Amino acid sequence: MAVPYIDQGPALPIGGIRGAVLKWYAGHGRDLPWRGVRDPYAIAVSEVMLQQTQVERVEPKYREFLARFPTWEALASAGLGQVLRVWAPLGYNGRAVRLHQLAQWVVAHGGRLPSDEHALRALPGVGTYTASALAAFAFGHLTTVIDTNVRRVLARALLGEPYASPAIDRRLRPLARDLVPTEAPGQWHEALMDLGATVCTTRRPACSACPLTDVCLARPIVMDGVPPRRGTPGEVFRGSRRYYRGRFLAELRGLPDGEVLPLDDLGPRLRPDYKPGQAPWLRDLARRLVADGLVRYDGEAETVGLP
Numbered sequence: 001m002a003v004p005y006i007d008q009g010p011a012l013p014i015g016g017i018r019g020a021v022l023k024w025y026a027g028h029g030r031d032l033p034w035r036g037v038r039d040p041y042a043i044a045v046s047e048v049m050l051q052q053t054q055v056e057r058v059e060p061k062y063r064e065f066l067a068r069f070p071t072w073e074a075l076a077s078a079g080l081g082q083v084l085r086v087w088a089p090l091g092y093n094g095r096a097v098r099l100h101q102l103a104q105w106v107v108a109h110g111g112r113l114p115s116d117e118h119a120l121r122a123l124p125g126v127g128t129y130t131a132s133a134l135a136a137f138a139f140g141h142l143t144t145v146i147d148t149n150v151r152r153v154l155a156r157a158l159l160g161e162p163y164a165s166p167a168i169d170r171r172l173r174p175l176a177r178d179l180v181p182t183e184a185p186g187q188w189h190e191a192l193m194d195l196g197a198t199v200c201t202t203r204r205p206a207c208s209a210c211p212l213t214d215v216c217l218a219r220p221i222v223m224d225g226v227p228p229r230r231g232t233p234g235e236v237f238r239g240s241r242r243y244y245r246g247r248f249l250a251e252l253r254g255l256p257d258g259e260v261l262p263l264d265d266l267g268p269r270l271r272p273d274y275k276p277g278q279a280p281w282l283r284d285l286a287r288r289l290v291a292d293g294l295v296r297y298d299g300e301a302e303t304v305g306l307p
Helices: 014-028 040-050 055-068 072-077 080-087 094-108 117-121 128-137 148-159 166-179 185-198 241-253 263-270 276-291
Strands: 296-298 303-305
Touching (some): 014 185, 040 094, 055 080, 080 094, 080 241, 263 303
């Protein structure tokens, strides 16, 4: 069987692509603490942490989090404030809230995750990607896992697309599905993820070190580097709402369990130029964090704390 390229010339043998990637992975795969693990809880923690966060930042926090909350039961029984404290400084704190909610669901439903991918998608905080990752890595199911790195590798190699956004998944998914081996589908996806993270990188892919270099349709375009696209997201700018959300939570994490902080005291901690007239801005920030389940806000006492 061959991969059906879309208006890109001759097809390539699936076995050749698989063999080249898996041979590369055997010699260059990353040694990560969640690799080779089949515990659905530990895998769920790693997958949620890895969303929008680099592996280097996740590794130490993953170990710390599992040491503090080693099971679904331990996480479910912890207060959300405790969970948010341990989660710092990963950011995107809504992920911690969703993971906590998932643990509570699992404990309330017999203590085990369902293995079926469709059932996983119906759980709190589990989207399409996380459901497929859990199905492949925790349960060994034959499914297609497409994250940022997998998408970039396959979009370049199979479609000749130097840039890969989720909008391309409709074209890419059938090709990706054909490549998934029946044996060890999780390992196949780990290999693609590592290839994208270390060789087929966003800006400066190391084409000469890539096991697909001879067949990659995008190589003539990307081998000398890929210029950033207009509108590419950058860092969190000082003064942005996301910046102040992070500062807000950082201040609350420093409080002892159960304690609250008056908003009047919090304002100057967030910005040295804070004035009483900016109280509506601060209240709005607090309410938005409450809506995300990250903060407790007493509107009468004008105090805030962790849940």
